[in-house]
Amino acid sequence: MDVTDRLARRLQGLRQAHGLSLDALAARSGVSRSNISLIERGQSSPTATVLDKLSAALGVTLAALFEEPPAATAPPSPLARRADQPLWTDPASGYRRRNLSPALPAPIQLVEVEFPPGQRVAYETGPRLAPVHQQVWVIAGCMQLTVGADTWLLQAGDCLAMQLDQPLLFHNPGDQPARYLVALAGGSLPSNPRGSA
Template sequence: MGDDLEARLAERLAGLRAEHGWSLDDLATRAEVSRSTLSRLERGEISPTAALLGRLCAAYGIPMSRLLAQVEPEPPQLVRAGQQPVWRDRATGFTRRSVSPPHPGLRGEVVEAVLEPGADIGYEQPPVAGLEHHLWVLDGALELTVGGTAHAVGAGDCLRYRLWGPSRFVNPGPGPVRYVLLIVLP
């Protein structure tokens, strides 16, 4: 994520908290994130990890893609490959490309993701209860746990599920896993 995008994300996160009328302590309690981390994040002093953004999105009740879309300009109907926003969480080895940037008036979007070998990302709760995912693995293998049920998803496989509780994405290796995620709001 570019510096300009990170600055807009920091500003948007501060704005969301203000819109909800929450103090840093209120948000820290709701998202189970330290007050100091939230403060540094909102000031743009640190870059968020996927897990941290997941916690914040769950607290605000919005999918991560919607949050990221709010800091991007209005998406055009045709999005060329070189113009698709890419976000990287270097700490966890997660790369996310918004193939079809979300739009407030639409319910679905397409995301391409890559997890490096050994990547392990857990989300304690969905950003929106009942969020529907269609996960299609293009290359590699993914271990996905949704609501306590583990799934081994290999190249060419597609898993459809709804998010009601925790989820965990693990790349057991040896190479990266690349997948497409179709996200549909309930």
């Protein structure tokens, strides 16, 4: 299954698990009903900003939108082979994110990101139904992160911790791609999507 189909199935499954209609999710997220419908049918390539709004409205992390829906017949695997890790590219900025974590429910999620030089992605993150904590560890290149009113320039080896409860801006001011690891904790666990609704 490609990442667009996975995202479509996962979004629809989470919305239904929360008992939300398309109209209700649109009202809660600020994303239009028609846009949500196109994403759920696999006919739209949403931006990272749109996905952040939807994940916040559903009480999950953005990374959770790319997880394989739980199978009814087999327990989730504790192993995620690289070939099976969903890789998604933001159509607006070209940044690429790979979900590293296995399907087995865990208190943290890991995401690897490659961020093109000169690009920016802004998230309108506000208070969430359940707290989400995030750490960004730069592996190569540099990244400028603005969390609320505070801005940090991170070089390779630097790590920044934050809570996702205020606007967030990712910017690569360099002339080379940046690579970084994101560790997320909190939000509602995929195995219990109603936990924070």
